[in-house]
Amino acid sequence: SRSIDLAVIPGDGIGQEVVAQGLKVLNAVLPQDVKLETKEYDLGAQRWHRTGETLPDAELEALRNHDAILLGAIGDPSVPSGVLERGLLLKLRFAFDHFINLRPSKLFPNTATPLAGRPDIDFVVVREGTEGPYTGNGGSLRTGTPAEVATEVSVNTAYGVERVVRDAFERAAARPRKKLTLVHKNNVLVYAGHLWKNTFDKVAAEYPQVSTDYLHVDAATIFFVTQPERFDVIVTDNLFGDILTDLAAAVTGGIGLAASGNINPTGAFPSMFEPVHGSAPDIAGQGKADPTATVLSVALLLRHLGYEAEAVRIEDAVSADLAERDGAAAARTTDQIGDALAVRVAS
Amino acid sequence: SRSIDLAVIPGDGIGQEVVAQGLKVLNAVLPQDVKLETKEYDLGAQRWHRTGETLPDAELEALRNHDAILLGAIGDPSVPSGVLERGLLLKLRFAFDHFINLRPSKLFPNTATPLAGRPDIDFVVVREGTEGPYTGNGGSLRTGTPAEVATEVSVNTAYGVERVVRDAFERAAARPRKKLTLVHKNNVLVYAGHLWKNTFDKVAAEYPQVSTDYLHVDAATIFFVTQPERFDVIVTDNLFGDILTDLAAAVTGGIGLAASGNINPTGAFPSMFEPVHGSAPDIAGQGKADPTATVLSVALLLRHLGYEAEAVRIEDAVSADLAERDGAAAARTTDQIGDALAVRVAS
Ligand SMILES: CC(C)[C@H](C(=O)O)[C@@H](O)C(=O)O
Numbered sequence: 257s258r259s260i261d262l263a264v265i266p267g268d269g270i271g272q273e274v275v276a277q278g279l280k281v282l283n284a285v286l287p288q289d290v291k292l293e294t295k296e297y298d299l300g301a302q303r304w305h306r307t308g309e310t311l312p313d314a315e316l317e318a319l320r321n322h323d324a325i326l327l328g329a330i331g332d333p334s335v336p337s338g339v340l341e342r343g344l345l346l347k348l349r350f351a352f353d354h355f356i357n358l359r360p361s362k363l364f365p366n367t368a369t370p371l372a373g374r375p376d377i378d379f380v381v382v383r384e385g386t387e388g389p390y391t392g393n394g395g396s397l398r399t400g401t402p403a404e405v406a407t408e409v410s411v412n413t414a415y416g417v418e419r420v421v422r423d424a425f426e427r428a429a430a431r432p433r434k435k436l437t438l439v440h441k442n443n444v445l446v447y448a449g450h451l452w453k454n455t456f457d458k459v460a461a462e463y464p465q466v467s468t469d470y471l472h473v474d475a476a477t478i479f480f481v482t483q484p485e486r487f488d489v490i491v492t493d494n495l496f497g498d499i500l501t502d503l504a505a506a507v508t509g510g511i512g513l514a515a516s517g518n519i520n521p522t523g524a525f526p527s528m529f530e531p532v533h534g535s536a537p538d539i540a541g542q543g544k545a546d547p548t549a550t551v552l553s554v555a556l557l558l559r560h561l562g563y564e565a566e567a568v569r570i571e572d573a574v575s576a577d578l579a580e581r582d583g584a585a586a587a588r589t590t591d592q593i594g595d596a597l598a599v600r601v602a603s
Numbered sequence: 604s605r606s607i608d609l610a611v612i613p614g615d616g617i618g619q620e621v622v623a624q625g626l627k628v629l630n631a632v633l634p635q636d637v638k639l640e641t642k643e644y645d646l647g648a649q650r651w652h653r654t655g656e657t658l659p660d661a662e663l664e665a666l667r668n669h670d671a672i673l674l675g676a677i678g679d680p681s682v683p684s685g686v687l688e689r690g691l692l693l694k695l696r697f698a699f700d701h702f703i704n705l706r707p708s709k710l711f712p713n714t715a716t717p718l719a720g721r722p723d724i725d726f727v728v729v730r731e732g733t734e735g736p737y738t739g740n741g742g743s744l745r746t747g748t749p750a751e752v753a754t755e756v757s758v759n760t761a762y763g764v765e766r767v768v769r770d771a772f773e774r775a776a777a778r779p780r781k782k783l784t785l786v787h788k789n790n791v792l793v794y795a796g797h798l799w800k801n802t803f804d805k806v807a808a809e810y811p812q813v814s815t816d817y818l819h820v821d822a823a824t825i826f827f828v829t830q831p832e833r834f835d836v837i838v839t840d841n842l843f844g845d846i847l848t849d850l851a852a853a854v855t856g857g858i859g860l861a862a863s864g865n866i867n868p869t870g871a872f873p874s875m876f877e878p879v880h881g882s883a884p885d886i887a888g889q890g891k892a893d894p895t896a897t898v899l900s901v902a903l904l905l906r907h908l909g910y911e912a913e914a915v916r917i918e919d920a921v922s923a924d925l926a927e928r929d930g931a932a933a934a935r936t937t938d939q940i941g942d943a944l945a946v947r948v949a950s
């Protein structure tokens with residue numbers, strides 16, 4: 257009999273609320289014969305305030321033994337910026353070698369986009385997850401004095417770039433449009449840029465069926481708002497991917513719908529699924545958060561674990577739910593949206 | 604009697620065409636008693652193909668003695684990416700210590716924006732111009748092998764950050780709304796982020812009349828498309844400023860209208876004014892390029908040299924020209940737009 261052993265990190269702010277709905281829908285969609293076990297981990301701002309810990313080694317070890325991780329949101333204004341991001345969220349992504357940060361962007365029917373004309377948006381950003389300016393390399397000299405020098409080092413390896421580029425070509429080859437765009441800034445960041453571009457061109461030769469394109473990151477932001485329909489799959493570095501996927505979320509109906517997977521495709525470590533949005537402390541505890549992004553992250557989780565039919569059922573349920581809601585439905589609570597989606601996937 | 608000694612670098616592609624219109628409008632707006640001298644510098648792709656040179660020392664020295672520089676656009680697909688950008692454009696910005704990269708964004712009446720609802724956009728990005736990931740620090744080890752490591756180092760100094768932050772507070776204090784937003788990514792780039800945030804907070808104490816805000820760069824892109832009216836002045840690092848100002852141009856009617864100034868406010872070196880757009884080789888030589896961004900850059904140039912009334916005349920002329928154009932006018936040639944603006948500023 258089949259089973260899923262899931263680690264759950266609700267985290268901070270609305271993280272708690274949206275994760276509850278994600279689990280509700282997961283329970284509803286899973287076939288009877290699949291045994292779901294969940295274990296909750298108390299990590300985030302409260303834990304840090306209480307104990308000073310972000311992610312102790314024992315918990316990192318324990319997390320490692322689950323099939324996957326569902327995470328709500330990490331971060332709170334009461335904690336100095338960077339402490340939880342680096343000490344918990346990024347620590348997990350790096351420790352579990354989540355080199356694929358997968359972020360699909362789709363303009364669902366009937367959702368609000370700030371773009372006039374409602375372009376047809378349906379692309380996936382494959383963001384590198386373990387290198388670039390996110391490695392924590394860097395430092396500060398003469399900190400706090402008028403002579404301070406602070407550096408941040410973007411680290412890029414052929415090993416790290418090639419594996420994410422290959423993954424992106426595979427994903428592009430499996431989609432109807434078969435188009436892959438590399439986004440970088442190789443006219444300024446020439447060392448990293450050459451490595452990315454040369455690797456991209458080398459791997460492209462193995463995928464003649466995939467059409468390719470290159471855009472500087474600044475130009476890419478223009479096309480995100482003027483011609484988003486031109487994109488199919490995008491591969492890019494950690495920081496550019498961070499920036500572009502927030503913009504992508506904004507143009508496809510908002511951060512309340514954007515799902516993501518931090519994936520280690522080799523299976524050596526558990527992959528982690530989380531909404532792109534943050535902990536939104538301003539609306540936490542009020543039942544106002546849209547759990548859809550978390551529910552869609554659960555779909556990515558199921559797909560990663562081989563439950564393709566169930567993943568599709570969730571995505572179709574979200575589509576139908578959004579298509580049928582009306583103005584009044586915008587006022588549904590977190591719980592009501594979760595209930596509606598659970599009902600849909602169960603039927 | 605007054606005079607302006609202007610260096611002109613038309614550069615590549617549409618650079619030639621738009622600079623011609625910029626000079627036309629400049630000639631038309633200047634009072635009779637101001638003597639305008641221009642000297643053209645042959646720099647860019649053709650020069651590089653012919654001689655292998657990007658910016659020889661003798662020309663850098665010669666450029667230094669002008670009051671200001673007007674630049675069209677640099678870059679051509681026939682030149683390896685980075686050669687002209689680093690060897691010419693960035694070399695000028697760094698050699699002449701252009702630490703203020705000033706990029707106003709305004710949604711003019713009657714211009715096309717991809718945003719529904721035509722929000723009221725009128726902000727200025729003060730982009731740092733001499734530090735960050737643009738310094739060329741970095742390198743590549745075992746280049747071209749499967750063991751390659753490529754790095755890019757973002758260099759940030761208290762000296763460099765404080766001067767641009769101060770400039771931004773001055774600009775914010777002089778505007779009606781008096782609001783300044785710092786954009787960075789201090790939850791991940793903690794060393795540079797702390798330097799930027801601490802400097803910002805320190806200088807803020809001297810400007811109690813300016814209201815302040817902080818946004819991560821990813822979140823900032825969301826507000827650029829959902830709530831651009833919230834911004835007044837933005838101060839940010841070199842790379843974030845590059846990305847955000849292309850996005851700003853896109854939401855305010857396109858890169859054909861976005862002006863910029865690379866400014867050294869101390870006057871120690873000539874400042875340089877250029878449209879944000881590139882050389883657009885696909886439409887070069889066809890009279891299709893919109894010279895408005897260059898004309899607006901001429902306005903920034905005049906303001907920098909103390910010709911405030913003339914700068915305003917140009918900006919008003921552009922406003923009026925855009926407000927009065929109709930669908931048919933979208934088909935005006937580069938030359939016709941330049942003529943129309945020259946007539947307006949002269950009268
Ligand atoms: C919270 C932060 C560290 C994180 C990132 O920068 O990756 C977030 O913005 C994201 O996109 O998941």
Ligand SMILES: CC(C)[C@H](C(=O)O)[C@@H](O)C(=O)O
Pocket residue numbers: 443444474688692693845879
């Ligand atoms: C051409 C390139 C080097 C330049 C930059 O990145 O600064 C351009 O994009 C700009 O914004 O002026």
